[in-house]
Amino acid sequence: MADTDATRLPDRERSLVTGATGLLGGNIVRFLLDLDQEVVALVRDVDRARRLLPDHPRLRLVPGDITAPDTYRSHLAGVDEVFHTAAYFREYFQDPTLTEPLEKINVHGTELVLSAVAAAGTPVFVHTGSINTLALRGPERPADESTPPPERYARPTVSDSYPTSKVRADRAVAAMVRSGRTGSTRVTTVLPGWMWGPGDAGPTSSGRLFLDVAKGTVRAVPRLSNYVVDARDVAHACVAAARVGSSERYVVAGEKRSLPALTETIAAETGVRPPRAVPAGLATAAAALMELQARLSGGEPTATREGVRVLREGDTRNISSDLARDELGVGFRSVAETITAMGSWYRGHGMLPTGPIRAGSAR
Template sequence: MADTETPRPPARDRSLVTGATGLLGGNLVRLLLSLDQEVVALVRDLERARRLLPEDPRLHLVPGDVTDPSTYRAHMTGVDEVFHTAAYFREYFQDPSRTGPLERINVQGTEQVLTAAAASGVPVFLHTGSINTLALRGPESPADESTPPPEKYARPEVSDTYPTSKVRADRAVAAMVRSGRAGRTRVATVLPGWMWGPGDAGPTSAGRLFLDVARGSVRAVPRLSNYVVDARDVAFACVAAARTGTADRYVVAGEKRSLPALTDSVAAESGVRAPRAVPARLATAAAALMELSAGLRGGEPTATREGVRVLREGDTRNISSDLARSELGVRFRPAAETITAMGAWYRTHGMLPAGPARAGAPR
C-alpha cells in the first residue's frame, strides 16, 4: 500500500498488541506508533522484543503469555483496543503429532485474552483469523466474509491442524459474543491471506521460504499459486477494522500469486539462482524427504507435507477482499515491493549478508 494512498485512521490513545514480535504484531506496533499513540506490546521474551521493536518512549513492553491472564490482565486498564495477533504456527515445521500448542494458544489463548479485555471494559477487540477458515469456492462465486469453513476443518473437536485451530478460535469468539461473555466489547475479525513482509523474525513459512531461497538452498518449487498479502497491508486493515469498520469480519486475502514467480523475485533480489518450477505432484514427495532430512539432522524442514497440502488447497482458492477494499480503504502493494522490503530487513538484522542485493544473478 503506497503511502500516498493510505488514509489515516482515527486517533486512539492506547492500544495493546499480543504477539507483538511476530510478523503481523511487529508491523502493527510500528503502524500504531506512527499514529502518535501509546502501545502496550505483550511479548514472551523482553530481550528479543528490544532487538526487534522500535526504541520509543510510547512503547511499553510487557512480558507475558496469552494463556496466562495474570501476566497481562492489569495492562488492559485504559486500553482503547486490543489487537490479538499471537498464534502458534510452527506445526508446519514440526512433527505433526505435536498439536497441543494449537489448541492451547490459538483457541484457549484467544478466549482468555477476549475474556480479560471484556472484563476490563476494552471497547474493541480485533481478532486475527485466516483465509484457511473459508471453504473453497470457484471463480464465479469467490469466498468472502459469509463463506463457512471447510467441512474437514469444522468437524474436529480439538485442534489437529493450524486451519482447524483457527476455525475453532473463530467459533469460540463468536460463541462469546452470542452468549454475552464479550460484554460491551465490540469484536471484529480480519482474515489475512499468506502474509509476507519485513519483520518476519520467527520466521513464518513465508520467511523461511524467503531465507532458504535467498541462501540458495531451494532447488525447486511447485507450480502452485496462493493468495499473498503484505503484513503491512494487513496491519492497516486491522487498525481500520477496529476504528472505522462496521462489519464483524473482513477478508484481507491480498492477490493470488504464483509461487515460482515469488521465488524468482526473491532470487533476483538476493543475487542467487532461482529455483526451477516443477509439477505440483512432486511437492509432497519432496516435502517428505525434507522432513526426513530435518529429523536426522535435528533441524526444521523448509516445507512439510502438511504445509504443501495447505499450499495445494490455496492453488484452487478464489477469494474476494472487496469489502475490505471498499469499506476500509485497503490497497494491496505489489509483490516486488514486499520482496525488496523483506530483503532489506533481513540484511539489517543479520539474517542475510549485509549490503545491497547482488546484481547479475544467475538465472
C-alpha cells in the first residue's frame, strides 16, 4: 500500500468535486467520504453517478455543467474546498473537427469554475493538470514544478490537442491568480502521471488498455516505459495539497514502469496470455491499423500513433515527485496492487467476468 497517512490531514466539513464520476474525481469522492465528511459531487448524469459512486449519507449528487455556472453556483455555499477534475478527456485527441470542446470545457470551463469559487469566497481551489505539460528533461535534471511546457503545446493560441488544452488551462489559472481575480481563494495545481486504478468507468486510455488486454485483443505492446500512478494516490495528493500544501504546483507522476511488465501484470490478474513486447516502430504501424479499423467500425482504437509517440517520449522522460513526497506525504502503490484493484472493480461493475483473482507481478 502507498506510504500515506490520511489521519494527518486536518478535518473539513464540506468539499465539492467536479467531474465526480471520472477516474480521479471518483477516487477523491471516496477518499473524502472515508474521512467522514460531507461531499458535494457535481455530475452531468445523476443516474450514472448513483451507479458509480457510493451510496453514502454524506454524499450529495448535484447535476451541473461546469460551463454553466448557474447550475452549480448556489452549491458553493459553505464549501471549504473545491477539487476541479472535470475535463473533456481525449489524451491522444486526433480528430481536427472536434477541438471546440477542448477549449470550451478544459480552458474556459476552468476559468468559469474558478471565478465562481472566488466569488463564493471558497478558501481553496485544487486544479488538475498533467505531466504532459512539462518539457522533457534528462536524468541529470528531472522535470519538476518549475519546468516549462513543451513548445509545441505552448505555441497554439487555441486548444488543438488535450495536452495543449491543459497548458492553456494552467496559464488561464495562473493569469487569474496574478491579476487578483481569485480573491482570497488559495489556488494550487496537481499534475498527475498516467493514472490507473479502480473507478475508471470511462474508460480512460489506461482502462481501455486494461480491458483490451483482459479480452485478449492486445497482441503486442512496445518496449517502452512511462510514469504510472494510482488514481487513489493522486486523490490523496489533491486533498493534502488543499489542506497542508503551501506550494502552487505539485507533480504527482508516480513511478516509471515498463509497459510490457504492466501488461504482463494485467494478463496475470485476468488469466490471459500476455502481449508480446515489440519495437516501438512496429507498435506505431500497428496503431495506424487500429486507427483505420476504429474509423471503419465507429469505435475508439486501443492505441493511436499519437499515443505511441507520447509513450516514446515517456520512455526518455524523467520527472521528480519529490515535492509532493516531502510536503504532502504522498507515496505510491505498487503496480500489482493497482491492477488487482482494477480487476476487482471491473468485475464488480460487470465489465469483466467474475472469477478467482490471480495474483499479478510487476517488474
